[in-house]
Amino acid sequence: MSITQNLNQIKSNIPEHVTLVAVSKTKPIEALQEAYDAGQRIFGENKIQEMTQKWEVLPKDIKWHMIGNLQRNKVKYMAEYVSLIHGVESCKLLQEINKQALKHNRIINCLLQIKIAQEDTKAGMTIDKAKEILLSEELLSLKNIKITGLMGMASFTENQDQVNTEFNYLTTSFNKLKEIKTNNCELKKISMGMSGDYKLAINCGSTMVRVGSSIFGVRNYNI
Numbered sequence: 675m676s677i678t679q680n681l682n683q684i685k686s687n688i689p690e691h692v693t694l695v696a697v698s699k700t701k702p703i704e705a706l707q708e709a710y711d712a713g714q715r716i717f718g719e720n721k722i723q724e725m726t727q728k729w730e731v732l733p734k735d736i737k738w739h740m741i742g743n744l745q746r747n748k749v750k751y752m753a754e755y756v757s758l759i760h761g762v763e764s765c766k767l768l769q770e771i772n773k774q775a776l777k778h779n780r781i782i783n784c785l786l787q788i789k790i791a792q793e794d795t796k797a798g799m800t801i802d803k804a805k806e807i808l809l810s811e812e813l814l815s816l817k818n819i820k821i822t823g824l825m826g827m828a829s830f831t832e833n834q835d836q837v838n839t840e841f842n843y844l845t846t847s848f849n850k851l852k853e854i855k856t857n858n859c860e861l862k863k864i865s866m867g868m869s870g871d872y873k874l875a876i877n878c879g880s881t882m883v884r885v886g887s888s889i890f891g892v893r894n895y896n897i
């Protein structure tokens with residue numbers, strides 16, 4: 675199946691209120707262009723340098739989402755154009771994003787990453803930590819960022835019950851935290867679900883899925 679066919683198939687499985695982020699990391703420009711020509715406008719990348727190279731050559735109405743672990747010293751390279759940063763894990767990172775956004779006179783939208791997986795390898799903060807950040811005086815002073823939702827990654831396991839539990843935990847956390855509304859915090863999005871589990875994620879309340887290999891094919895990291 676072609677990229678266009680894959681995209682159309684996935685879109686037909688996704689309800690209207692769910693945003694599809696096409697995860698294009700490691701894929702060449704031509705692959706992204708094909709998805710663009712098929713109507714896709716939101717792309718997710720996990721390396722700032724790679725995303726910036728793609729942003730430079732592809733049409734400017736694309737919305738670029740950063741979905742990877744972030745190095746603070748590289749935030750400056752995407753501050754001019756990034757549309758949403760999914761994996762924010764600390765207040766220090768929020769400060770840096772704010773500082774770089776200010777230089778471009780922009781407000782950058784961010785999602786806080788919550789740890790929902792049992793595994794130690796999956797990143798994220800506790801819900802208590804997220805609450806602490808959302809209620810902090812410090813956040814109010816960061817006028818060039820906006821926290822617009824939560825993001826989570828489930829365990830890499832065949833055990834659907836476990837994944838289901840983890841996704842439900844994120845939705846429950848979201849429902850608690852969304853009561854908090856300030857000038858730069860309004861939780862609207864739950865980013866969860868990838869190629870293997872996006873349907874389950876949507877059933878559990880996801881409103882933003884990050885799908886890569888089901889659109890672009892498996893990634894080859896050796897080329």
Ligand SMILES: *Cc1c(COP(=O)(O)O)cnc(C)c1O
Binds near residue numbers: 699720887
């Ligand atoms: C790579 C990646 C995805 C997409 O994974 P697929 O299994 O290829 O759909 C989603 N989210 C994050 C954070 C990723 O790094």
